Each structure stands twice: as structure tokens, then as C-alpha cells.
Amino acid sequence: MSTFADQTFTSPELIRNFCIIAHIDHGKSTLADRMLQLTGVVDARAMRAQYLDRMDIERERGITIKAQNVRLPWVVDGTNHVLHMIDTPGHVDFTYEVSRALEACEGAVLLVDAAQGIEAQTLANLYLAMENDLTIIPVLNKIDLPAADPDKYAKEIAHIVGCEPEDVLRVSAKTGLGVGELLNEVVKQVPPPVGDADAPARAMIFDSVYDTYRGVVTYIRVVDGKITPRERIKMMSTGATHEILEVGIVSPEPKPSVGLGVGEVGYLITGVKDVRQSKVGDTVTSERKGAAEPLAGYREPRPMVYSGLYPVDGSDYPELREALDKLQLNDAALTYEPETSAALGFGFRCGFLGLLHLEITRDRLEREYGLDLISTAPNVVYRVVMEDGTEHVVTNPSDWPEGKRAEVYEPITKCTIIAPSDYIGAIMELCQSKRGQLGGMDYLSEDRVELRYTMPLGEIIFDFFDALKSRTRGYASLDYEESGEQDAELVKVDILLQGETVDAFSAIVHKDYAYGYGTRMATRLRELIPRQQFEVPIQAAIGARVIARETIRAIRKDVLAKCYGGDITRKRKLLEKQKEGKKRMKMVGRVEVPQEAFVAALSTDEPKGKK
Numbered sequence: 001m002s003t004f005a006d007q008t009f010t011s012p013e014l015i016r017n018f019c020i021i022a023h024i025d026h027g028k029s030t031l032a033d034r035m036l037q038l039t040g041v042v043d044a045r046a047m048r049a050q051y052l053d054r055m056d057i058e059r060e061r062g063i064t065i066k067a068q069n070v071r072l073p074w075v076v077d078g079t080n081h082v083l084h085m086i087d088t089p090g091h092v093d094f095t096y097e098v099s100r101a102l103e104a105c106e107g108a109v110l111l112v113d114a115a116q117g118i119e120a121q122t123l124a125n126l127y128l129a130m131e132n133d134l135t136i137i138p139v140l141n142k143i144d145l146p147a148a149d150p151d152k153y154a155k156e157i158a159h160i161v162g163c164e165p166e167d168v169l170r171v172s173a174k175t176g177l178g179v180g181e182l183l184n185e186v187v188k189q190v191p192p193p194v195g196d197a198d199a200p201a202r203a204m205i206f207d208s209v210y211d212t213y214r215g216v217v218t219y220i221r222v223v224d225g226k227i228t229p230r231e232r233i234k235m236m237s238t239g240a241t242h243e244i245l246e247v248g249i250v251s252p253e254p255k256p257s258v259g260l261g262v263g264e265v266g267y268l269i270t271g272v273k274d275v276r277q278s279k280v281g282d283t284v285t286s287e288r289k290g291a292a293e294p295l296a297g298y299r300e301p302r303p304m305v306y307s308g309l310y311p312v313d314g315s316d317y318p319e320l321r322e323a324l325d326k327l328q329l330n331d332a333a334l335t336y337e338p339e340t341s342a343a344l345g346f347g348f349r350c351g352f353l354g355l356l357h358l359e360i361t362r363d364r365l366e367r368e369y370g371l372d373l374i375s376t377a378p379n380v381v382y383r384v385v386m387e388d389g390t391e392h393v394v395t396n397p398s399d400w401p402e403g404k405r406a407e408v409y410e411p412i413t414k415c416t417i418i419a420p421s422d423y424i425g426a427i428m429e430l431c432q433s434k435r436g437q438l439g440g441m442d443y444l445s446e447d448r449v450e451l452r453y454t455m456p457l458g459e460i461i462f463d464f465f466d467a468l469k470s471r472t473r474g475y476a477s478l479d480y481e482e483s484g485e486q487d488a489e490l491v492k493v494d495i496l497l498q499g500e501t502v503d504a505f506s507a508i509v510h511k512d513y514a515y516g517y518g519t520r521m522a523t524r525l526r527e528l529i530p531r532q533q534f535e536v537p538i539q540a541a542i543g544a545r546v547i548a549r550e551t552i553r554a555i556r557k558d559v560l561a562k563c564y565g566g567d568i569t570r571k572r573k574l575l576e577k578q579k580e581g582k583k584r585m586k587m588v589g590r591v592e593v594p595q596e597a598f599v600a601a602l603s604t605d606e607p608k609g610k611k
Contacts, residue, residue: 010082012197012263016190017221018137019086019101021125022111023118023477027141028088031111031173032070035085038179039072041251069104069207069219069265071251076187083186084265088125098125104206104221104265107135107190109182110161114140114148114170117156117448120416120479126160135190136161137169139182144172156445193223193263200291201225201233203260203284210326214269216278217254221265223295225286228259232287233270236294240277241287242270303335303351304411304482305461306395307358308376309365310347316371317346323369324348327361334361339396341504344374349396352378355461380457382508383409383485397506400492409485411457414439417468419476421449426471434459435510454483458510493518493547495525496539518548526550 020028072083086101102108108129112118129136138157140150154165169185171178203220211217220227227233227247234241248256249266260266272278283294311320321338328334335351352358358378365371382394387404394400415436417427421443428438428451436455443449455464460480468476493514495505505525509517518540525538531552540548557578560571 010261010264012195012261013192014080015082015084015193015263016107016186017084017105017193017263017265018107018109018186018190019088019098019105020109020111021088021098021102021122021129023113023121026111026113026116026119026122027173028111031109031141031171031179032085034173034176034179035072035183036070036252038176038183039074039083041070041072069250071249071265074183074187076184081187082264083183099128101206102129102132102134103204105134106193107137107186109186110136110138110157111141112139112153112157114143114150114153115145117153118160118418118444119477120418121477123160123416123418123450124479124481137182137185137189138163138167139169139171141171141173143170144175144177152445156448159444195222195224195262197225197262199224200289201227201284201286202291202295203227204295205278205280205282205284208278208280215271215273217267217269218278218284219250219265219267220260220284222260222262224262224291226259226261227268227284229256233268233284234287234290235277235279236283236285236291237279238277238282242272242277245269245271302482303333303381304354304457305352305358305378305380307350307352307378308339308341308344308347308396309336309350309362310341310344310374310376312372312374314345319369320348320365320371320373323365323371324350327364331361333357341398344376344504351395376504377507378461379508380411380461382490385409394508397492397508398503400506400508407487408490410488410490412454412483412486413457413460413480414483415453415455415460415478415480417451417453417476417478418444419449419451419472421447423472423476424449424451427451427468427476430464430467430471431455434464455480456486456488457482491542493521494541495521496541497525497529498536499539514542515547522548522550526552531555
């Protein structure tokens with residue numbers, strides 16, 4: 001089979017750009033593997049499961065984190081077509097990756113597990129695709145499973161997508177059954193890309209990665225004109241100009257080509273090492289006679305969860321900054337700014353789309369850049385309005401304003417929960433305990449129900465998903481999206497050691513849960529802080545009011561050991577002398593909290609318990 005690299009530009013009529021969207025674990029990556037094999041771009045010797053998942057962490061966890069694009073040749077009725085396929089993540093935290101992939105496509109394969117049916121994230125991704133006017137091809141996967149019920153779920157999909165149950169394709173990505181027919185349907189149903197080949201070049205950057213040897217590799221989708229090697233290009237948002245060293249396609253390994261024309265997806269390398277030069281959503285055009293109007297970019301992702309990342313060894317701070325710079329190029333949804341903590345030293349306040357995003361980012365920083373990090377307990381963004389009308393945006397409990405507060409606003413989300421109808425009671429009870437309000441309920445079929453709740457984001461980010469899974473024996477699926485803010489009775493709980501506030505342990509919680517947080521933190525610290533020569537009180541306080549207290553007992557030396565007898569007054573005199581010494585020590589002594597205690601008390605790996 002000839003390579004694409006020695007061919008000329010492909011006619012837009014023969015190109016089909018599509019992505020695969022689905023819930024976690026419904027077989028997207030396996031279907032992509034079969035397509036790679038069937039089209040012959042990967043030979044049998046080089047093939048491995050989850051071929052497009054390049055990161056170790058993706059392969060270990062069995063989840064897709066980065067959307068990957070690949071170019072596939074496919075022949076229909078004797079005509080050679082070019083398919084650009086993007087395999088997208090399924091987890092709610094990586095919806096931003098999915099939304100960017102949809103912008104680069106004209107069609108979407110909606111993949112549903114024939115044994116589980118439609119789940120919450122499937123619906124969320126489907127609505128995203130519909131908003132972008134993509135052609136939807138519904139597909140049932142895993143029809144070879146004994147538990148599969150394709151007829152039942154075909155009706156469910158048809159009801160939601162608005163087609164006939166017979167139109168839902170049935171495939172088995174594991175065995176390869178029906179994958180060829182699916183590719184034929186993609187060619188038949190997905191419209192070819194539209195663009196003006198003679199207009200000035202315009203290409204959308206939809207992803208970019210940092211390569212240690214070649215600098216920034218930018219992935220683009222050409223809309224108008226053409227992009228060729230050795231021409232000078234301009235980034236329209238920053239105005240930066242570069243010379244293109246290499247243009248190519250991904251099939252599935254990078255291959256240099258003569259250039260990219262209308263509708264084609266590929267990569268370009270300019271040799272730039274500065275990661276900020278290649279912004280996702282920017283428009284690339286020619287430096288001379290370039291386009292006047294940029295393409296509509298992507299909406300900026302808004303962080304939902306904030307957490308502090310600090311190096312365990314303070315001297316690693318510059319390395320952490322560089323690592324975050326490079327990682328942000330690869331993950332446009334990550335935001336960060338420097339911050340300092342009296343307890344933990346220099347670090348960064350990072351914004352994430354959710355807890356899994358936080359966990360994966362920390363994991364990648366530790367693995368790929370060899371850092372040892374502490375992450376503080378995550379929290380969301382609050383807006384505080386004072387009585388004098390001033391406003392404060394609080395991303396960190398230490399920013400909580402002093403003085404009289406008129407209103408405190410917290411972010412809220414719209415949650416979609418899909419579960420078997422037997423668990424409605426357990427789900428409702430859980431959501432009400434998390435201050436949720438029921439917005440509506442629909443039956444997707446006789447035994448499956450969709451519940452819609454409005455809930456504070458702060459209640460979801462800790463243990464809500466785990467509690468939901470345990471109460472429904474793993475059958476429920478959750479999806480959430482931001483939905484503005486609401487007024488709430490929130491307070492800041494401070495932890496005091498011997499009367500001094502320790503900023504790292506402060507938290508913003510709802511008034512009803514403040515006592516629970518205070519007692520839990522005080523108890524945990526009593527176990528973690530070593531005993532001193534004097535008694536140390538640990539207090540949890542809201543403002544000046546103490547709501548919980550624990551005491552670390554003093555280490556006592558046996559001063560009576562040398563008294564073998566004699567009068568009781570002699571013993572009493574020694575004890576009184578010891579008591580005075582302890583009193584003086586308590587006045588001048590300071591409690592040093594060991595680093596391990598901070599790590600254990602603040603670490604997100606600790607079980608959180610009910611908030």
C-alpha cells in the first residue's frame with residue numbers, strides 16, 4: 001500500500017472527518033483499534049490493545065485522557081476515501097477535549113454498550129454533537145456479550161436520537177464484526193468538509209504537544225486554502241510569525257507530507273520551544289496575504305475545582321513551574337498561578353475540571369517530570385459580597401475576607417443521573433443529604449430512569465460519585481455541568497494550634513457541616529502531631545467562636561522517681577516546681593507541625609468521610 005506522504009493534496013469531496021463519542025468503558029479505544037487494523041495503517045506485528053492511548057497512565061487505568069487523531073484510507077465502490085478519525089475521552093472531567101474534537105469534525109459515531117445502554121456521559125456528548133450540527137451515526141457495541149440486549153437498547157437510542165431502531169448499527173469492536181459496514185456508513189452519511197481552496201490559508205489549532213527534541217508540535221484542521229512546508233505563517237491571536245519546518249499527517253505515526261489542503265487534519269512543526277506560542281483555538285494563516293478574519297475559536301474552559309500543588313522539596317519549585325508550562329500546552333483546561341503557604345512554602349494554585357483531572361495531572365507531573373508533590377484538599381470558587389458592596393473572588397480559604405459579609409455565592413451544577421429504577425429512593429436520599437434539588441425525572445425505558453438535580457459543586461467534588469456508586473451497586477452513571485451560582489450560608493472554619501491559626505488547614509464549608517469538619521480535623525491532628533513537653537490545645541473555630549477542641553497531652557517526666565520515702569510535702573514541692581516550669585514553657589513554646597502531619601491531614605488521598 002502506498003504511503004500518503006508521496007501523494008498530492010486530497011480532494012475535499014473524498015475526505016470524511018468524524019469522531020467517536022461514548023461513556024467510559026463502552027469500547028471507543030477498542031473500536032479505534034479495529035479500524036486501524038481493518039484499514040491496514042497498523043500491521044499485525046505492531047498492533048497492541050488501546051493503540052492510540054499513548055500515555056502509560058491511560059493504559060494502566062484503561063481510560064482515554066487525550067483525544068487522538070489518525071488518518072485512515074478506505075475504499076468504497078472502487079473510490080479511495082480519506083477518513084480522519086478522532087478517538088475522544090469518555091469521562092466528564094475531559095469534556096473539554098471532546099468539545100474541541102467535535103469542532104474538527106462533520107460527523108460523530110455515538111457508541112453505546114449493548115449490555116448497559118445509554119449512560120449520563122453518552123447523553124452529554126450527544127447533546128454537544130447536536131449543538132455543533134454534526135451528523136450522528138448511532139452504533140451498538142459489544143453485541144457478542146452474553147448479557148447484550150441490542151433490541152431493547154436500539155429502541156432506547158432511536159427514541160433519543162430520533163431515528164428508527166433498524167437504523168442503529170450493531171458491531172463488536174472486540175471481534176471486528178460490523179466495523180467495515182460502519183466505515184461504509186461513515187462515508188455515506190457524513191458530509192465532506194466545506195472550504196475555499198483558493199482563499200488565504202486558515203487552519204484551526206485543536207491540539208498541541210511538546211516534544212523534547214522538536215519543540216512544539218501543533219495539530220491543525222485546515223478550513224480554507226493550504227498549508228505547505230517552508231512557508232511563513234502567522235498566529236492570528238498573538239501575531240507571532242514562524243517558518244514551517246515540517247507539515248504532515250498522523251497515520252497513526254507522524255508522516256511528513258507535501259502539505260495539507262481544505263478539510264485535512266494533520267500537524268505542523270515550527271521548531272518553536274516556547275509553549276505559549278501555540279494556543280489551542282488559535283487560527284493559523286499565511287504571513288503574506290493572510291486571512292483578515294480568524295476562525296471562531298473554542299470557549300475558554302472554566303476550572304471547577306481548585307487545589308494547591310506544592311513540591312515536597314522546596315528547591316523543586318522552578319522544575320514544577322516548567323513542568324506545568326509544558327503540561328498546559330498538552331492540556332488546555334489546566335490553569336495555575338503561584339501562591340505561598342506559611343506551612344508548605346512556595347507552590348501553585350491550580351484549577352481543574354474535576355477530581356479525576358486533578359488526580360491525573362498530579363500523577364503526570366510526578367511520572368513525566370520526576371517531581372514529588374503535595375496536593376491540598378480541593379475546593380471550589382466562591383464569590384463574597386461585603387456589606388459595603390465590595391466583591392471578593394475566593395479560590396483559597398486564606399483569601400476569605402474579614403469583616404461583615406452580606407452574601408456568599410457558591411457555584412452550582414446541573415446533574416444528570418441515569419440508573420435502574422429500583423434505586424430511585426437511595427439516589428434521592430443521597431442527593432437531598434448533599435443539598436440537591438430535584439429538577440425532573442424521566443423514564444428512558446420501563447426499568448431505567450433519568451434524574452435531574454441542581455446541586456452545589458462543593459458537595460459533588462469530594463465523595464459524591466463514590467457514594468452514588470456504592471448505593472446503586474455500581475449501576476448509576478453521573479454527568480454534571482456548571483449552572484451559575486446560588487446564595488448559601490457558608491462559613492470559614494479555622495484550625496488553631498495553641499491559639500495560632502494554621503492557614504493550610506482552613507476550609508470553607510456550609511454552616512450545617514462546619515462542626516463535622518472541625519471535629520474530624522481536630523481528631524486527625526491530635527493523632528498526627530507529636531506530644532510536646534507541654535499541653536497543646538487544638539481548636540476549630542468560626543471567627544471567634546470555638547466549635548470543637550482536642551488536647552494533645554504533655555509528656556511528663558517522673559520527678560518523684562528519686563523520692564524513696566519521706567514526707568508528702570517533699571513530693572508536692574517537686575510537683576509544684578514541675579507545674580510552674582510547664583506553665584512557663586507553654587508561654588514561650590511553639591508547636592512545630594512536622595511535614596508528614598501536613599501531608600497526611602491535607603492530602604487528597606486521605607479518605608474524606610461525609611462532608
